[in-house]
Amino acid sequence: MKTFDQQAAGRVIYELTAVIQKNRDYLSEIDGATGDGDHGVNMNKGFTKCREQLEGGGEGRSLSEAMDLLGDILLSEIGGSMGPLYGTFFMEMAENIGGKAQIGAEDFLGMLKAGLAGIRALVPTEIGDKTLLDVLVPSVAAFETALAVGKDFDAALDTLKVAAAESREATKDMVAKVGRASRLGERSRGFYDAGATSCALILASLADSVQALLR
Amino acid sequence: MQRIINNPDLVVEEMLKGYVKNHRDIVAPTDNPRVVKYVGAPVPGKVGVVTGGGSGHKPAFIGYVGRNMCDAAAIGEIFSSPTAKAFCDAFAAADAGKGVACLYGNYAGDNMNVKLAVKMAQKQGIEVKTVVANDDAASAPKDQAEKRRGGAGEIFVWKVGGAKAAQGGSLDEVVAVAQKAVDNTRSVGIGLTPCTIPAVGKPNFQIEDGKMELGIGHHGEPGVSVTDLRTADEIAELMLDIILPDLPFESGNDVAVLVSGLGATPVMECYVVFNRAFDILEEKGIHVYRSYVGNYFTSLEMMGVTITVMRLDAELKALLDEEADSMGLKQFRPRQ
Numbered sequence: 001m002k003t004f005d006q007q008a009a010g011r012v013i014y015e016l017t018a019v020i021q022k023n024r025d026y027l028s029e030i031d032g033a034t035g036d037g038d039h040g041v042n043m044n045k046g047f048t049k050c051r052e053q054l055e056g057g058g059e060g061r062s063l064s065e066a067m068d069l070l071g072d073i074l075l076s077e078i079g080g081s082m083g084p085l086y087g088t089f090f091m092e093m094a095e096n097i098g099g100k101a102q103i104g105a106e107d108f109l110g111m112l113k114a115g116l117a118g119i120r121a122l123v124p125t126e127i128g129d130k131t132l133l134d135v136l137v138p139s140v141a142a143f144e145t146a147l148a149v150g151k152d153f154d155a156a157l158d159t160l161k162v163a164a165a166e167s168r169e170a171t172k173d174m175v176a177k178v179g180r181a182s183r184l185g186e187r188s189r190g191f192y193d194a195g196a197t198s199c200a201l202i203l204a205s206l207a208d209s210v211q212a213l214l215r
Numbered sequence: 216m217q218r219i220i221n222n223p224d225l226v227v228e229e230m231l232k233g234y235v236k237n238h239r240d241i242v243a244p245t246d247n248p249r250v251v252k253y254v255g256a257p258v259p260g261k262v263g264v265v266t267g268g269g270s271g272h273k274p275a276f277i278g279y280v281g282r283n284m285c286d287a288a289a290i291g292e293i294f295s296s297p298t299a300k301a302f303c304d305a306f307a308a309a310d311a312g313k314g315v316a317c318l319y320g321n322y323a324g325d326n327m328n329v330k331l332a333v334k335m336a337q338k339q340g341i342e343v344k345t346v347v348a349n350d351d352a353a354s355a356p357k358d359q360a361e362k363r364r365g366g367a368g369e370i371f372v373w374k375v376g377g378a379k380a381a382q383g384g385s386l387d388e389v390v391a392v393a394q395k396a397v398d399n400t401r402s403v404g405i406g407l408t409p410c411t412i413p414a415v416g417k418p419n420f421q422i423e424d425g426k427m428e429l430g431i432g433h434h435g436e437p438g439v440s441v442t443d444l445r446t447a448d449e450i451a452e453l454m455l456d457i458i459l460p461d462l463p464f465e466s467g468n469d470v471a472v473l474v475s476g477l478g479a480t481p482v483m484e485c486y487v488v489f490n491r492a493f494d495i496l497e498e499k500g501i502h503v504y505r506s507y508v509g510n511y512f513t514s515l516e517m518m519g520v521t522i523t524v525m526r527l528d529a530e531l532k533a534l535l536d537e538e539a540d541s542m543g544l545k546q547f548r549p550r551q
Contacts, residue, residue, distance in 0.1 A: 036294065037415050075331065076300035079269075079291045083298055084327035122327050178323060180419070180434070 002153045003102040004213040010054060010061030012209040013070055017051035019205040020044055020198070027201075031194035034181035039082065039194040046070075046078040046086075063103070067094035081179065082195065085119055085132065086202075092118030105153035108210065112140045129177035130188065132195035138167040139203050154214050157207040164207075168192065168200035216416050218516075223413035227270045227292055234277060238542050241281045247304040249290045249297060251277045256286040256309050262380040262389050263287070263309030265317045265343075266373060267302055268325060269294045271412070272433060274543030275512045279370065281541025284377040285309075285318075289332075293412050293515070294434045296324030302332030306341050314342040314386035318372050318393050320365020321349040344386055346393040348372050350523065352401040352461040353430025353439050364432055366402035367475045367512040367523045371535070374544065378537035396531060401458045402523040405450055406431035406438070408479065410515035429453055433477075433514050433521075447484065451491035454522045459499070464526055466500030471535055473506070473523040478513035480520055485509060488520050496524075505535055505550060511543060 020027075020043050027040030050070045058066050071091035074083050096114035100107055116136055125131050142163035146156035176188040179195075220226055228248070235244050235251065243254045257263060267289030268276045276288045286309035289297035297305075306315045317333070319325050326347070333343045349360055350368030376393035384392070406428045409418035420435045422428055427445065430438030445453065464470060474489040476482060489508045496503055504527055512521065527535065539546045 032415075036412060036419060038292075038295075038412075041414075042295075076298055079298040079301070079324065079328060080295035081324040081327060083296075084324070084331055087299070088331065122330060123323065180436075182437075185437070 002214050003104040003107075004210060006063045006097055006100055006103045008059075009063035009103075009213060010058030010066035012058070012063050012206060012213070013066035014051065014054045014058035015209045016202060016205045017047040017054070017070075019201055020047040021051070023198075023201055027194055027198055030192050030197050033191045034176065034184055034188050035194060036180060039198065042078055042080065042082055043198055046074045046083070049073050049077060064094045064098045067091070082198075084122060085195075088118040088122055089115040105147050105156055108153070109140070109144055109147060112143065116140055125178055128174060130171050130174040130181065130193045130196070131178060132193070132199035134171050134174065134193070135164055135167045135196045135199040135203070139163040139200075154211055157211050161204050161207045164200040164203040168196050171196040216411050216413070218411075218413055220413050223416070226413050227290065230270070231277075231290065241540065241542060242277065245287070245304065245308050247301055249301040250287060250304045250308055251280055251290065252287040252305070252308040253280050253282065253285070255282065257311035258286065259311055260313065260383075261311055262313045262384060262386050263306065263311060263315035264373070264377050264380050264389065265289070265302070265305045265309045265315055266319050266369070267291070267297045267305060268320060268322070269296055269434075271410075271515045272513055274510070275369065278543030279373045279541050281539065283381040283537055283539045284541040284544065285373050291324075293414070296322065296328050299328040299331035299335060302329050303335040303339075306332065306336045306343050307339065310341045314344065316376055316380065316386060316389045316393060317343055317345045318369070318376050319345070319347060320369050321347045321361075321363060322365065342386065344390045346372065346376070346390055346397060348397050348400075350397065350400040350402045351404070351432065352457050353403045354432060354436065357461060364436065366404065366433065367473055367521045368397070368400035368402045368525065370473060370507075370511055370544065371400055371471060371523065371525045372396045374539060375531055375534040377539065378534040381537065382534075392530065392534065396525060399462065399526040399531070400523060401461050402521055403429070403454045403457045404431045404433065404438070404477070404519060404521040405429050405454060406435070406477065406517055406519040407444065408516075408518040409435055410478065410517040412515070427519075430457065431519065433512070435514070435517070447487040448491040450520075451488045451522070452495060455492060455495050455524075458522060458524050459501075462526060464501055464524060469502045469504040469527045469532065470496065471505045471507075471525045471527060472496070472503050473511060474508045475511040475521045475523070476509070476513060477517040477519040477521065478510070479516040479518040482509055485520055488522070492522055504532060507544075
């Protein structure tokens with residue numbers, strides 16, 4: 001049964017902040033096709049501030065502490081919809097694993113589910129509305145199914161990454177029902193959703209970093 | 216883009232600094248640069264009244280912070296909700312121990328951030344109750360009222376909520392009267408040109424020359440129809456054709472009317488629209504008790520107007536008549 005020491009895993013979030021920084025322009029470009037074009041800039045603002053506060057690459061911080069820091073920054077610095085959505089996501093995940101020393105596959109699943117539940121309590125958005133939930137929900141479900149059929153933590157994280165990429169791809173064919181892109185109606189079809197894209201990046205980065213800790 | 220700005224990313228910061236300098240007799244800055252409060256807030260013994268929203272709607276939202284109006288406002292980026300922290304800090308700035316009424320408009324981001332802020336405030340021992348304005352009658356069918364956006368009707372909600380708090384109303388009483396204002400108010404907008412967020416640099420939607428969009432939202436949300444541009448009188452008729460049957464407003468009602476420009480409309484043209492709207496209402500036996508015409512709730516440099524009508528009872532009339540001293544709404548004389 002593979003686990004990782006969450007008390008020494010602050011690096012997972014440090015590595016995530018680099019992924020968002022690297023994709024700043026890409027996220028804004030995707031957002032610009034159907035929305036305000038500010039998604040990458042807003043995300044980068046919050047994640048960069050978190051990166052600056054994670055001295056030494058997140059060493060000496062637990063994963064829970066690092067996620068709590070990120071969530072707090074997103075809630076206090078980034079308004080709009082993404083601040084509260086991702087802020088809640090990371091705060092709820094931080095709280096969920098706060099008392100644990102080692103994180104196994106089931107703990108990681110529980111953490112993701114807590115983050116998802118936090119978002120779902122906040123918004124009435126449905127699956128298929130072309131939002132980040134269209135990546136988060138199927139990705140968490142795929143991870144759970146992988147564990148149920150007997151895959152180990154590392155292999156289930158591979159499944160999670162594949163599901164995140166595929167479900168993000170699937171948002172391209174959806175028609176936006178909420179957010180500014182909903183103005184375009186049918187014309188929003190054919191474009192990726194910016195929130196779904198950042199969500200896929202976040203899940204892939206978390207999975208990569210945890211796999212590195214497991215190996 | 217023809218705009219008078221410095222760094223497009225700092226428009227909100229620089230606007231706020233200028234605003235506080237100019238209106239220092241009414242508002243004061245707080246420790247949170249995205250929260251502005253009434254100079255007298257928290258007013259001892261009074262229920263706090265708070266609002267907030269994205270920038271780009273001047274005078275909304277901070278323009279309605281003042282005496283007998285809102286005690287504090289949370290300020291977001293242009294067309295983007297303030298943070299949960301900003302709403303929470305606004306609650307703290309307004310709270311005199313009697314609780315806080317948060318009166319704001321129905322937008323996804325604002326709903327989320329207010330919800331989180333109310334929880335944060337609870338942990339600090341501040342009781343907050345919320346009223347969400349959904350007066351934009353063109354934004355969703357009547358049976359899906361929970362999906363309707365907030366519009367310029369929010370100004371009436373702040374006016375009566377602020378007056379009730381000033382007259383010593385309890386938190387429950389302030390919230391009840393604000394909800395009554397929402398329930399009796401309907402708005403509709405019309406757009407002739409799009410607007411541009413400075414940091415984006417280009418309009419995020421288009422309206423063809425010679426066309427108009429009926430039912431457009433405060434951020435360019437889609438309306439109910441795009442048609443050839445009509446005359447001001449016809450526009451007033453089309454807009455009231457949506458508003459009046461929705462409540463419905465009926466002969467014998469007393470109402471308050473607000474006609475607001477969307478930023479680029481000459482105020483002169485707002486009066487042209489109001490002129491016809493007033494006559495239509497009177498012809499239908501709907502009496503205009505009080506009215507407001509000007510730039511009350513704008514959308515950057517969008518060309519267009521909104522019309523808002525609120526049905527009045529004795530309580531709403533009395534609260535509407537209360538004095539108010541904010542940048543966006545000043546009222547000192549009794550109604551003639």
